[in-house]
Amino acid sequence: MNKADQHFSANSGASVGVVVPQTAHFDEPIMLACGRELSNYDLVYETYGELNETKSNAVLICHALSGNHHAAGVHSEQDSKPGWWNECIGPGKPIDTNKFFVLSLNNLGGCHGSTGPTSINPDTGKPWGPDFPVLRARDWVHTQARLADRLGIACWAAVVGGSLGGMQAMRWSLEYPQRVKHCVTIASAMKLSAQNIAFNEIARQAIISDTGFAGGRYLESDSVPAKGLGLARMVGHITYLSDDAMARKFGRNLRSGTLETGNDDSIEFQVESYLRYQGSQFSENFDANTYILMTRALDYFDLAREYNNDPVAAFSQASCSFLVLSFSTDWRFSPQRSLEIVNALIAAGRPVSYAEIEANQGHDAFLLPIPRYLDVFNAYMQRVAVNL
Secondary structure: OOOOOOOOOOOOOOOOOEOOOOEEEEOOOOOOOOOOOOOOEEEEEEEEOOOOOOOOOOOEEEEEOOOOOOOOOOOOOOOOOOOOOOOOOOOOOOOEEOOOOOEOOOOOOOOOOOOOOOOEEEEOOOOOHHHOOOOOOOOOHHHHHHHHOOOOOOOOOOEEEEEEEHOOOOOOOHHHHEEEEHHHHHOOOEEEEEEHHHHHHHHHHHHHHHHHHHHOOOOOOOOOOOOHHHHHHHHHHHHHHHHHHHHHHHHEEEEOOOOOOOOOOOOOOOHHHHHHHHHHHHHHHHHHHHHHHHHHHHHHHHHHHHHHOOOOOOOOHOOEEEEEEEEEOOOOOOOOHHHHHHHHHHHHHOOOEEEEEEOHHHHHHHHHOHHHHHHHHHHHHHHHHOOO
């Protein structure tokens, strides 16, 4: 192999191994951006690697819309499904747990253990449901900062996130500029396009129109808006893939191999079967109110709004270095959106590295072991590690 053809390759067998989620309970009230206060809350998180003596090697992972705290490793020796970013976190991987102490948490409002719509409202003794406060990305950042305080982490070596996670990483750089040395934002944007907001609204309407939604109080009525949540996931999922990726994976292949008529289900393309399976699985593992909450947080995010809509003024508040990555076929968070971030950072005088990765997997590319992606990501994180 020519040197020019070589790529960084994380050991696919390397893993952080079995990890045990932890819960941090906070009794200190927190005032949210919407003006409402939570008197107490829980955050579920996982850690990988060891915190060094000076506590300077901590990396925060911010998850995307349907993510959670389980970013790497497995929960038991029999567990066949590793964390959602296992390709990038672990020994010898871009976020190298031989060098970094990595923290990944389930955001406030989530449905995987952190306080959210499925939790019990202490004022009513019933699930919060649709009454859970509206959240903004800054609320997540403030609760993450409290968790960092609890763990004695004064400054992150890096805050890293893809998609909605990238928005949180950027918000960190503005809210706590002295607590972040590097911000890594992947396949993200300073605000959603109108098209993105429209897709999120279609997904929400699919959930709300399901009779099982029961005005958001389905947990009280022992019903689940499974069909609506499944449809919402299907809508979202097809937008995370590129046309090329779907064509290669499914084409126009029929599940049965023949065209049959008679009812709506008799003609099943492979892509239909795949989407139905994805929707069904998602509806069993995710909460509908949480999905609505998270998509609205996406819609409301606008990094420069409070800076007179001037992104240069916004990024002038930051003091860290940045890595911005995009993917060529990502049309939900296109390279143009990443270039807007980069141009604003350059104008604000902030150090920034940027790469557009040629990848045909669409928005989901940030979750996948694409060689060039791993090359760039690893090279930057190596630089972060040198200065711990």
